[in-house]
Amino acid sequence: MASAFEYAPAPESRSVVDIAPSYGLFVDGEFTDAADGKVFKTVSPSTEEVLSEVAQAGAADVDRAVKAARKAFEKWSALPGAERAKYLFRIARIIQERSRELAVLETLDNGKPIRETRDADLPLVAAHFFYYAGWADKLDHAGFGAAPRPLGVAGQVIPWNFPLLMLAWKIAPALATGNTVVLKPAETTPLSALFFADICRQAGLPRGVVNILPGYGDAGAALVAHPDVNKVAFTGSTAVGKEIARTVAGTGKKLTLELGGKGANIVFDDAPLDQAVEGIVTGIFFNQGQVCCAGSRLLVQESVHDEVLDALKRRLSTLRLGDPLDKNTDIGAINSAEQLARITALADRGEAEGAERWSPACELPGSGYWFAPTLFTGVTQAHTIARDEIFGPVLSVLTFRTPDEAVAKANNTQYGLSAGIWTEKGSRILAVASKLRAGVIWSNTFNKFDPTSPFGGYKESGFGREGGRHGLEAYLDV
Amino acid sequence: MSDRSDRLSVFKTYKLYVGGKFPRSESGRVYEVTTRTSAAGAAGKGNWLANAPQASRKDARDAVVAARKAFGGWSGATAYNRGQVLYRVAEMLEGRREQFVREVADAEGLSKSKAAAVVDATVDRWVWYAGWTDKIAQVTGGANPVAGPFFNLSSPEPTGVVAVLAPQESSFLGLVSVLAPVIATGNTAVVIASERSPLPALSLAEVLATSDVPGGVVNVLSGRTAEIAAPLAAHQDVNAIDLAGADEALAKELEIAAADNLKRVLRPQPVDDTDWTAAPGTERLTAFLETKTVWHPTGSLGASGSSY
Numbered sequence: 001m002a003s004a005f006e007y008a009p010a011p012e013s014r015s016v017v018d019i020a021p022s023y024g025l026f027v028d029g030e031f032t033d034a035a036d037g038k039v040f041k042t043v044s045p046s047t048e049e050v051l052s053e054v055a056q057a058g059a060a061d062v063d064r065a066v067k068a069a070r071k072a073f074e075k076w077s078a079l080p081g082a083e084r085a086k087y088l089f090r091i092a093r094i095i096q097e098r099s100r101e102l103a104v105l106e107t108l109d110n111g112k113p114i115r116e117t118r119d120a121d122l123p124l125v126a127a128h129f130f131y132y133a134g135w136a137d138k139l140d141h142a143g144f145g146a147a148p149r150p151l152g153v154a155g156q157v158i159p160w161n162f163p164l165l166m167l168a169w170k171i172a173p174a175l176a177t178g179n180t181v182v183l184k185p186a187e188t189t190p191l192s193a194l195f196f197a198d199i200c201r202q203a204g205l206p207r208g209v210v211n212i213l214p215g216y217g218d219a220g221a222a223l224v225a226h227p228d229v230n231k232v233a234f235t236g237s238t239a240v241g242k243e244i245a246r247t248v249a250g251t252g253k254k255l256t257l258e259l260g261g262k263g264a265n266i267v268f269d270d271a272p273l274d275q276a277v278e279g280i281v282t283g284i285f286f287n288q289g290q291v292c293c294a295g296s297r298l299l300v301q302e303s304v305h306d307e308v309l310d311a312l313k314r315r316l317s318t319l320r321l322g323d324p325l326d327k328n329t330d331i332g333a334i335n336s337a338e339q340l341a342r343i344t345a346l347a348d349r350g351e352a353e354g355a356e357r358w359s360p361a362c363e364l365p366g367s368g369y370w371f372a373p374t375l376f377t378g379v380t381q382a383h384t385i386a387r388d389e390i391f392g393p394v395l396s397v398l399t400f401r402t403p404d405e406a407v408a409k410a411n412n413t414q415y416g417l418s419a420g421i422w423t424e425k426g427s428r429i430l431a432v433a434s435k436l437r438a439g440v441i442w443s444n445t446f447n448k449f450d451p452t453s454p455f456g457g458y459k460e461s462g463f464g465r466e467g468g469r470h471g472l473e474a475y476l477d478v
Numbered sequence: 479m480s481d482r483s484d485r486l487s488v489f490k491t492y493k494l495y496v497g498g499k500f501p502r503s504e505s506g507r508v509y510e511v512t513t514r515t516s517a518a519g520a521a522g523k524g525n526w527l528a529n530a531p532q533a534s535r536k537d538a539r540d541a542v543v544a545a546r547k548a549f550g551g552w553s554g555a556t557a558y559n560r561g562q563v564l565y566r567v568a569e570m571l572e573g574r575r576e577q578f579v580r581e582v583a584d585a586e587g588l589s590k591s592k593a594a595a596v597v598d599a600t601v602d603r604w605v606w607y608a609g610w611t612d613k614i615a616q617v618t619g620g621a622n623p624v625a626g627p628f629f630n631l632s633s634p635e636p637t638g639v640v641a642v643l644a645p646q647e648s649s650f651l652g653l654v655s656v657l658a659p660v661i662a663t664g665n666t667a668v669v670i671a672s673e674r675s676p677l678p679a680l681s682l683a684e685v686l687a688t689s690d691v692p693g694g695v696v697n698v699l700s701g702r703t704a705e706i707a708a709p710l711a712a713h714q715d716v717n718a719i720d721l722a723g724a725d726e727a728l729a730k731e732l733e734i735a736a737a738d739n740l741k742r743v744l745r746p747q748p749v750d751d752t753d754w755t756a757a758p759g760t761e762r763l764t765a766f767l768e769t770k771t772v773w774h775p776t777g778s779l780g781a782s783g784s785s786y
Contacts, residue, residue, distance in 0.1 A: 145759075
């Protein structure tokens with residue numbers, strides 16, 4: 001759709017962030033090279049510019065980091081909760097102080113729009129540290145017995161879609177409960193975790209309490225399998241989650257998994273349609289759809305299908321795709337060439353299987369990894385695009401006639417992470433919400449997060465909850 | 479039973495309990511169950527008690543089908559109703575106290591008075607769990623004070639079909655201590671009874687059948703634990719598994735199988751050292767619950783300065 005008025009570019013300055021040409025691993029309070037000297041490059045997905053060269057952790061580094069964390073555990077877990085709390089409050093404050101720098105950094109390394117890093121990621125990151133800081137000296141009152149104890153060394157492996165936010169979800173509750181951590185960020189987005197290491201130093205956090213090991217899957221596997229790790233937390237794909245569950249079987253390590261999803265966003269005919277359309281857009285195009293709880297299956301009641309689709313297409317035509325550092329950008333870059341190839345292949349498969357594909361008129365930049373927002377209509381439950389997680393800006397539209405049919409279709413998936421319900425009828429919200437097999441239900445809203453609110457899945461979306469009082473349990477011997 | 483020495487007693491044919499019915503094993507197999515002379519177990523020294531059915535993989539799969547079918551109704555019943563039904567089970571257990579005392583004494587090699595204490599503790603344990611059905615959501619759920627104009631509520635829900643490997647040594651109190659929390663929270667169960675001492679579990683099934691527990695909510699299998707557990711751990715329609723009755727090697731094997739559909743796994747603590755008479759805490763209640771969090775906008779009366 002041609003616009004009568006073009007927006008002038010409104011780029012956020014990248015001068016607030018100073019990216020060094022190379023970074024080491026962060027082990028025992030020091031930045032160090034990998035034992036075998038390996039490094040890898042991290043690029044900006046929107047331009048393919050090399051941002052920095054980062055040390056690549058291997059098994060020897062994992063061992064060193066776990067030893068450092070083990071050594072630090074004794075003192076850290078023995079600290080009075082109020083003291084641990086103050087460290088976490090310090091970290092939270094420094095994150096707030098440096099949030100602009102971190103938002104720009106995250107946008108550069110991940111490709112997501114600055115509007116999202118600035119307004120969603122960073123405020124939530126700080127809020128998580130504030131929330132769990134307050135728990136550190138109140139664990140006796142958390143409902144897990146009078147004196148719940150930490151588990152020891154937590155091995156944590158996080159994905160690239162919300163690099164700093166996933167770090168916060170993992171590290172804040174681990175430290176509050178008295179555990180020490182070894183965290184492996186994703187290979188495509190290691191930078192914000194390394195900046196976080198620097199924040200730990202500014203906060204005066206004791207050496208070894210937090211260790212950061214950028215690296216690939218092999219480093220993650222070594223961390224998960226390390227015999228001196230007491231707790232494993234993983235966010236990522238269901239396939240890797242299953243592999244991790246097999247690895248820790250019989251070891252007694254405590255395990256939590258936040259895995260894939262294929263969320264249903266259910267729109268009833270009495271829904272407030274303008275709000276619903278906004279919610280559908282937020283549900284699947286937030287973070288380029290690279291969200292495990294994305295509302296990637298739109299279930300529309302048949303009687304309003306055409307109306308919703310028309311409004312949705314109009315709305316999609318106003319989305320602005322391009323430079324993630326531009327403050328007017330809605331849709332940024334896909335995180336990596338590999339992920340772009342996966343999305344492309346699945347979308348092509350959708351077409352090949354007979355669904356009808358639509359995207360707004362949209363110019364993709366010449367360099368970088370880009371995928372236009374895409375709708376598929378005429379999708380059936382048998383289609384691959386209705387079953388497999390795409391992890392990209394691709395929405396499959398299905399229809400239903402009755403609430404029972406909506407529930408049956410929504411639950412017809414191996415996953416059970418999230419779902420949305422759009423209707424003005426309160427009893428319908430409550431009835432449908434109670435029947436959906438998913439850990440998070442958004443009614444008349446979507447993709448809302450808060451540190452006080454437990455998040456996590458049913459079925460093959462994993463087990464355990466992050467956030468809220470429930471999130472403490474994963475790091476306590478209860 | 480009878481003091482008249484000239485009367486021949488009537489034996490009972492113990493059967494499986496699947497979907498509210500009492501089938502023999504489809505495999506047609508049975509195995510000998512004998513009395514136990516001591517809790518430590520001197521195998522081979524006991525007297526013959528019965529031929530218990532030796533359930534097969536097919537029996538296990540049938541039990542899962544029954545448990546799945548029963549899940550909607552049981553999980554959808556009100557918590558108050560589930561509490562009433564469970565309390566009714568305790569009433570029936572009390573009525574069969576003498577039978578269970580005899581069976582537990584035989585199964586665990588206990589004196590009659592000790593067996594009576596175990597049975598009393600078991601009935602009390604069942605009553606304790608009956609009282610939990612309508613309280614667990616209040617204790618583990620709640621409102622989350624999110625930083626925005628949203629109503630946000632977390633509540634626990636049953637995870638689904640739970641395979642329960644009952645403790646091997648404590649044939650009745652241990653069994654009830656692992657089974658009752660699973661169904662109190664709205665799950666349905668496929669239980670593998672203690673391999674050596676299955677009779678109290680099979681008799682418990684008769685109690686369940688004659689109380690108000692809907693068929694399929696609890697399914698009881700006897701036989702070789704490892705043989706029956708393997709298909710349950712690998713079953714795609716089982717949501718969780720309690721490994722209480724597995725030894726270390728079996729537990730590891732089952733935990734690996736359980737990863738295939740990411741079953742919730744409750745690992746075997748050193749179960750057979752467990753003092754089942756001690757207060758159990760809520761761990762077994764929460765182990766098979768999911769937390770569902772529901773968000774809804776509230777508008778922003780407070781934020782807009784409204785006052786009443």
